[in-house]
Amino acid sequence: MKKIIIAIDGFSSCGKSTLAKQLAKELNYVFVDTGAMYRAITVYFLRNNIATDNTKQINQALQHIHLNFIFNKEKGSSDMYLNNENVELLIREMLVTQNVSNISTIKEVREFAVAQQQQMGKAKGIVMDGRDIGTTVFPDAELKIFVTANVDVRVERRYKELIVTDATITKEAIKQNLLERDHIDSTREISPLKKADDAIVLDNSFITREEQLAIALQWAKERIN
Ligand code: DC
Secondary structure (H helix, E strand, C coil), X not given: CCCCEEEEEECCCCCHHHHHHHHHHHHCCEEEEHHHHHHHHHHHHHHCCCCCXXXXXXXXXXXXXXXXXXXXXXXXXEEEEECCEECCCHHHCHHHHHHHHHHCCCHHHHHHHHHXXXXXCCCCCEEEEECCHHHHHXXXXXXXXXXXXXXXXXXXXXXXXXXXXXXXXXXXXXXXXXXXXXXXHHHCCCCCCCCCCCCEEEECCCCCHHHHHHHHHHXXXXXXC
16 A cells, blocks of 8 residues: 655644644554654753754764653653663653753754654654744655644643643643643744645634644544545
8 A cells, every 4th residue: 555754834833743643543653753752852952961052062962962762662652762772651741841942942953853853754654743844844745734722721631641741731831832842843944834725724723633633643544545
C-alpha cells in the first residue's frame, strides 16, 4: 500500500502529539514528536550553560548531542533519549518548557533538528508533529493538518495533565507560558509557526479525541488510496 507523510502543526498544547500518536498507531506508521527533540536539546543547553548568543559554543554543543527515540513497550510509544539517557520525563518539566521556545529560535539548532527529521521521513509512512513540519521539514507532505483549539480549552487540558505531578501549578501560570510560547514560535525569524497554504485546519476545541481521530483518519485514507 502507498505510504505517505503526515505533517501535523499547530500551537502549544493543542493535542497535536495525541492525534499524531493515534494516527500512527491506526496506520502502523512511525510517530515523531519533534518538540521532544527541541526539548532534549534544551536540556543539554541548560545543563552545560550554553550561551544562546555564542555561535561557536552552540556549534560545539550540537556536535556533542546525539538524539534518538527508543520504543517503550510498556507505554506503547517512544521515549526521547539524549546521549543514551532517557530524558522523557525531564523534558516535560517547567524549566525546560520555559526555555525551549527561545532555544528553538536558534538557526543552528533548527538546522540540526530539521536535517534529522528529514532523514527520518525518507521512507515515508511517518506522522510528525511540530511547528514547521508542513512548511519547512516536509513541504511536499501528502497530508498537512494544522491543529488549533481555544486557549482556555488548552489551559484546562494542560492543567489536568500537570496537576497530577505538580500540586503547585496554576492555570494562570500555564496560560502565561502557552501564550508566550505561541508568540515566540509564531514570530521567530526562521521557520515560524504558520499554517502551510495547503494545510487543513482542524479545530478540536469542542470535539472528542475519538472524533478528531476519525476526521484525520478519513483525510489520511483519502490520500493513501
Ligand atoms: O510541541 P512541544 O510543546 O513539545 O514543543 C516545544 C517547543 O519546541 C515549542 O514551543 C517550539 C519548539 N518546536 C519548534 O520550534 N519546532 C518544532 N517542529 C517543534 C517544536
